[in-house]
Amino acid sequence: MMVSRSTREDEPFIVMLTEPDSTKTGIGCLARIIDFSQQSNGLLGITVIGHERVRVAAAAKDVTGLWYGDCVLCDEPEADQALEVRAALRYQPLLDALLEHPYLADQVGLQLDSARASVHQLMVWLPLEPELSQSLLAEDSFLQRCALLESVLADMSGSPEPG
Numbered sequence: 001m002m003v004s005r006s007t008r009e010d011e012p013f014i015v016m017l018t019e020p021d022s023t024k025t026g027i028g029c030l031a032r033i034i035d036f037s038q039q040s041n042g043l044l045g046i047t048v049i050g051h052e053r054v055r056v057a058a059a060a061k062d063v064t065g066l067w068y069g070d071c072v073l074c075d076e077p078e079a080d081q082a083l084e085v086r087a088a089l090r091y092q093p094l095l096d097a098l099l100e101h102p103y104l105a106d107q108v109g110l111q112l113d114s115a116r117a118s119v120h121q122l123m124v125w126l127p128l129e130p131e132l133s134q135s136l137l138a139e140d141s142f143l144q145r146c147a148l149l150e151s152v153l154a155d156m157s158g159s160p161e162p163g
Helices: 002-008 081-090 093-100 115-125 129-140 143-158
Strands: 011-014 026-038 046-060 067-073
Touching: 002 026, 002 046, 011 046, 026 067, 026 129, 081 143, 093 115, 115 129, 115 143, 129 143
Parallel strands: none
Antiparallel strands: 011 026, 026 046, 046 067
């Protein structure tokens, strides 16, 4: 129902990493369906593209099992463009290596046209626990998000954090 409505009305929906909580505000991503296909197991596979972070409050589940809530776009503070590009360039070798993987090379709708888009796509592709991904998504400052990602990558590799 949600997929057909979203596709028919070209309406976005919110993707959240964890089930909403009716008593707390959560962070999600405003997304649109850009492709869909029937999978070999009979399920419908959809490809979405994320646009903006949103805060979700007063979440409630309807009778069909879909969640609804009050959504507000997150303000993302502007930062110095040169600092953002420098922060994103740290991840370029990892991003390039991931893009060589056959599964990722054929992704529909990839948008790596800015420092923010590249880092956000990297965060999607990394095998992170949902709580960790959620804390990255919840960070309002892009540069702080990059610093947290740097710490996560250092932990994953067993390396000391860069100074």
